[in-house]
Amino acid sequence: GENVEQHPSTLSVQEGDSAVIKCTYSDSASNYFPWYKQELGKGPQLIIDIRSNVGEKKDQRIAVTLNKTAKHFSLHITETQPEDSAVYFCAAIRGGSYIPTFGRGTSLIVHP
């Protein structure tokens, strides 16, 4: 089955800096890669996603990149703000499957 590795497990940055979270996947048949943000006491919320026919996608301060050859994808947050502090999860979904396989999560702390 699919295996998703996520790094780092914790990331501490100063407000205004950029943050990058990286994930690798094992199943070359995976073609959909969502990212979730989980705030304390809440469920994970979808923030951005990318499909395998696209190399990069941006939405304001967040962007995702995908390298299908290397089987890795990354989340980039620019101009970080304290409200970006949360746990971020990457996931991979195999074509024809409905089941996301999640990474272990990255705890992002943005210091004011």
Add this chain to the structure above:
Amino acid sequence: DAGVIQSPRHEVTEMGQEVTLRCKPISGHNSLFWYRQTMMRGLELLIYFNNNVPIDDSGMPEDRFSAKMPNASFSTLKIQPSEPRDSAVYFCASRNTEAFFGQGTRLTVV
């Protein structure tokens, strides 16, 4: 739409008792998932339903765990009997093209 609705938000029960967690998926979503989240193991998929039919329950840890989806708008996850190691946050998610999570049920078994 109010999103995926889970109840209760918090449950504290004594070891050996039966626990039932409830989920109302987003209307029109044909896939429903139950996940368990712990610090040690992260997000674990317990069971996945498609069109109300259980497709993959390989993540259900033991026979003490059971899940049902009697119709498209309701699902339950039952633990009987509960044990302290079942303490975790349990999430329900539903999906059409993207998966949306509920707020979770924090279960504490003492």
